[in-house]
Amino acid sequence: MPINDDDSIDFARLADEIEHLIAAGVDGIYSNGTAGEFHNQTEEEFDAIQQLLADRCRPAAMPFIIGACQADPRISLERVRRAARLEPEAIQVILPDWWPVTAEEATDFLGMAAEAAGSIPLVLYHPPHAKRVFAPVELAAILAPVPQVVGVKLADGDLSWYKQARQHLGAWGIYVPGHHLATGVKLDVAVGAFSNVACLSPFGAQRWTASMGRDIERALEVEQRLCAFLEDHITPLAKVHGYSNAALDKLLAAIGGWADVGTRLRRPYRWLDPQIVPGLRETARTALPEIML
Structure with missing residues (x-):
């Protein structure tokens, strides 16, 4: 979500970003993930973002998923209802997060979201920073009734x-x-990724994904270098300096330089100084030529 100096959303840059993603031939585009700052926008802004996404994707026959995520379950359900009118491939939700839900409460919420979504399928976004992270066996029990x-x-x-x-x-x-997609494919678990690698380059991420069907061992070798780059140059910005995942994702997009996204977040969240971008870009190009082409 490109942010202007006055903290407003730059919808012109956002439209341009979507066009670049379409041109990259990615498998699909989704809105309002972490780097979309869904947690820091008004409902009017939410609606404008989703309408823009739908208006750009439909003529290009580009599949899209709308993130109706919100920590408040009531606001989230209203977002789901409005998102369903745009007929996306699916709608993504998170579990209510102000107070951690029990497994029974999680199932109940997902049932409510399914009713609000009508015929549109749901994808659960269950990040590692959720207040309660469920193990696979627990998730299966939560999801099965919905x-x-x-x-x-x-x-x-x-x-x-x-x-x-x-x-x-x-x-x-x-x-x-x-950045773990090749491992997930190799171990016959992952069907895909809502990809942070596409922050670096949607073109490179798509090529890497396609390569997994031809030469998974080569794709795994790229994954090792990708993880090393992130661990050495990106992860310490969070672990040592306290920057958010949204700040790191926007930094990756700035390093990639494929669209004018910028590193700025909406206040009060801190963002990375863009002056560090050129050096990291050269490092990424050397370490990851397959991604940074």
């Missing part, structure tokens, strides 16, 4: 986690972190 939920975006784990995911979550499309 057949309208067709997928889950979540953090993965070690080999034990992948074994549990295969055992319990096979009925749903599992979307792992973008």
Whole structure:
């Protein structure tokens, strides 16, 4: 979500960003994830963003998913209802987050969201910073009573986690972190990613994804270098300096330079100084030529 110096949304730059994503031939576009700052916009702004997305994607036959995420369940359900009118491929929601829900409450909320969505399928966004993170076996029990939920975006784990995911979550499309996608494909768990790698380059991320069907071992080698770049140069900005995931994702987009997104977040959240971008861009180009082409 490109932000102007006065904290307003730059809808012209947002439209241009969507056009670049369409031109990259990505599998689909989704709105209002972490880097979309869904937690820091008005309902009028939410509606304008989704309308813009729909208006740009439909003529291009580009599939799109609307994130109706909101920590407040009542606001989230209203967002779901309004998003459904735009007929996206799916609607993404998070579990209510001001007070952590029990498993029973999570199922109840998803049932309410399914009713609000009508015929539109749901994807659950279950990030690692949720106040309660459910294990695969718990998630399966939560999702089973709500057949309208067709997928889950979540953090993965070690080999034990992948074994549990295969055992319990096979009925749903599992979307792992973008920089772990090759591992998820190799272990026959992931169907895709709502990809942070596309922040660096939607063109490169799409090519890398396609390569997994031809040479998974080569894709895994790229993944190793990708994870090393993130661990060495991006993750410390959060662990040491306290920047948010939204700040890191916007930094990646600035490093990629494929659209004029900018690093600025809406206040009060801090963003990265754009002066660090050129050096990181050169580092990324050296480490990840397959992504940064």
